[in-house]
């Protein structure tokens with residue numbers, strides 16, 4: 001049967017490409033210069049938290065790691081070490097020892113749905129995106145109603161059993177971690193898990209073949225994960241990097257430890273305003289400063305805007321945000337163009353206002369005033385923990401494997417501003433977004449090297 005160009009595209013696996021392109025990668029895999037990997041700072045590393053320590057100590061360490069990194073290793077986590085090894089082994093066996101024709105029988109069809117289960121390479125729908133140097137197998141594992149092991153590899157023979165056991169243990173660890181994260185914010189331990197609801201868990205095994213031009217490519221472009229919390233293991237080849245203070249930091253593989261990555265829904269999970277202490281507030285302010293957002297009370301009045309009510313709102317603001325020493329243009333038009341051209345900038349701006357970027361630009365005029373009033377009392381804390389921006393790099397000599405276990409809300413869960421913030425004088429002004437829509441945005445627009453929470457901006 002003749003295979004159409006489109007079908008061929010669907011079936012091209014990076015592993016086959018790597019065997020044929022020994023010198024040069026195809027143009028579609030070449031990243032823009034600003035996205036290419038550079039030499040990561042060797043000295044820093046994400047924190048390691050020993051979960052067997054006292055609850056108070058662990059809580060404090062988790063809080064600090066979430067504020068400063070959004071990513072950390074956990075050791076002595078209670079997850080069976082043998083199962084971590086088994087998972088890495090069956091993953092490698094499938095990618096390296098199963099014939100390509102057999103692997104292709106599990107191909108996922110990204111035309112049918114986003115994040116389709118199965119064997120694939122290309123995640124984003126848009127045709128003009130630069131491609132990742134990666135193949136993957138995505139498994140839908142929880143809730144049990146989504147679990148259909150017959151859709152998972154039959155090779156090696158224990159593959160399906162390992163995935164099922166791995167999924168159950170990962171769920172338990174995710175629950176422990178979310179309760180620690182809740183407690184570290186002074187919230188009841190079940191608070192974030194309740195906000196997330198029943199876990200939708202996916203396990204993605206990623207396989208990065210050796211790449212002839214690692215300096216031009218990325219195994220996986222920069223992004224933050226969409227759900228609540230991701231737990232990740234790598235085998236012994238380094239490739240994961242986390243962004244910290246505008247610097248990419250290598251996450252070295254530790255065979256017995258598990259990487260925890262905060263995902264977007266944890267960043268915007270509701271926080272209890274009564275729990276915000278002066279000390280936390282100070283930390284939040286320092287945190288924003290660390291992100292290059294300088295509050296400058298000396299600067300007043302900024303922009304020319306068309307809408308009078310919007311101008312009045314702005315005039316009521318005694319200060320203006322500057323970033324890296326430069327005053328931000330915050331007129332409505334400016335924001336609109338940030339949305340299109342400089343989403344990161346816009347996201348920071350919204351983030352400073354505690355809006356978690358969960359706001360359509362056209363509605364910006366309405367909430368600004370009320371938001372400003374509450375900013376230092378309540379809302380800042382909402383963004384205190386940031387989801388980790390991360391990516392994977394490639395290397396010329398060795399294949400690399402990682403296993404990421406995502407814990408997400410149900411597609412029907414509504415992401416909305418913290419209910420604590422809604423009062424008569426400050427009614428909800430934000431578009432409510434269902435998690436499913438959020439996911440669709442990500443797959444159609446792509447993270448574009450930015451945190452995918454930006455996808456919520458219209």
Ligand SMILES: O=C(O)CCC(=O)C(=O)O
Pocket residue numbers: 204206220225232234239240390391392401402404
């Ligand atoms: O391969 C890695 O280490 C990163 C994987 C990842 O970030 C993802 O699958 O979302």
Ligand SMILES: [Fe+2]
Pocket residue numbers: 223224225230390404
């Ligand atoms: Fe990720």
